[in-house]
Amino acid sequence: MGGGASKGAKKPVQASDKLKEASDAAAAGKLAVAQKIFKEIDTNKNGKLSKEEITEAVKKYGKDVKSVWTATHITETIAFYDRDKDGELDEQEFLECIKELNTRAAVTAEAAVENPEIKKNKEVYEKYKDPATGEFLFKHIAKLIREINDEENLWEGDAFGAAVKAEHAKATGSEDRKAPVTLEGFLSWYPGFMELQVNAVIKQRDAEKLKREQVNAARPMQRTQCPMIAEGPGYLPPV
Numbered sequence: 001m002g003g004g005a006s007k008g009a010k011k012p013v014q015a016s017d018k019l020k021e022a023s024d025a026a027a028a029g030k031l032a033v034a035q036k037i038f039k040e041i042d043t044n045k046n047g048k049l050s051k052e053e054i055t056e057a058v059k060k061y062g063k064d065v066k067s068v069w070t071a072t073h074i075t076e077t078i079a080f081y082d083r084d085k086d087g088e089l090d091e092q093e094f095l096e097c098i099k100e101l102n103t104r105a106a107v108t109a110e111a112a113v114e115n116p117e118i119k120k121n122k123e124v125y126e127k128y129k130d131p132a133t134g135e136f137l138f139k140h141i142a143k144l145i146r147e148i149n150d151e152e153n154l155w156e157g158d159a160f161g162a163a164v165k166a167e168h169a170k171a172t173g174s175e176d177r178k179a180p181v182t183l184e185g186f187l188s189w190y191p192g193f194m195e196l197q198v199n200a201v202i203k204q205r206d207a208e209k210l211k212r213e214q215v216n217a218a219r220p221m222q223r224t225q226c227p228m229i230a231e232g233p234g235y236l237p238p239v
């Protein structure tokens, strides 16, 4: 694959990056290499990879592929390739799976370069991530949502914390507050969040406000139209 992930590209791909190695090997048809790595990741040696084993492997070995191997995509991909539905990936299922993730990584990197919308969203990610470590964590997603909330007042009191928690879980595919938001996770989460949780709510709120204003505007009209009220209690209608 080309130097798609440009950030941090100066770092050489580490020898410990077994997942990328396995993925590239499988994609290139070098099955023996991928099979060897499969055995290393299969820590309980039952010939199958659980979601935990894969997640652990991404954490341990996937230094350079973390940004594309998000928890959500691991879960989805396992579910998709788990042909016998035992909840784990056997060797064959794993090989298919990592080939697929390899393709996705390339597609995402390419799409980010070409699609202006994705490019814009990528800039949001860059803006809020930790400038020193490059990590995008719970607090960064909280900051992003807080800034939106400062302007729009969409969540009050406890609802704000709950929203941050829920959105972080959506972006990471994990309930774990420590789970980092990867770039790919962010790109698949952010547009939907802005559309459904922010813009749609603002739109609905504005529509309701407009409706209230219309009702309020109609009220004094009714009042003036009713002489009993307009003239006060002493008024008697003409006979």
Ligand SMILES: [Ca+2]
Residues within 6 Å of the ligand: 042, 043, 044, 045, 046, 047, 048, 049, 050, 053
């Ligand atoms: Ca296993």
Ligand SMILES: [Ca+2]
Residues within 6 Å of the ligand: 081, 082, 083, 084, 085, 086, 087, 088, 089, 090, 093
């Ligand atoms: Ca299986």
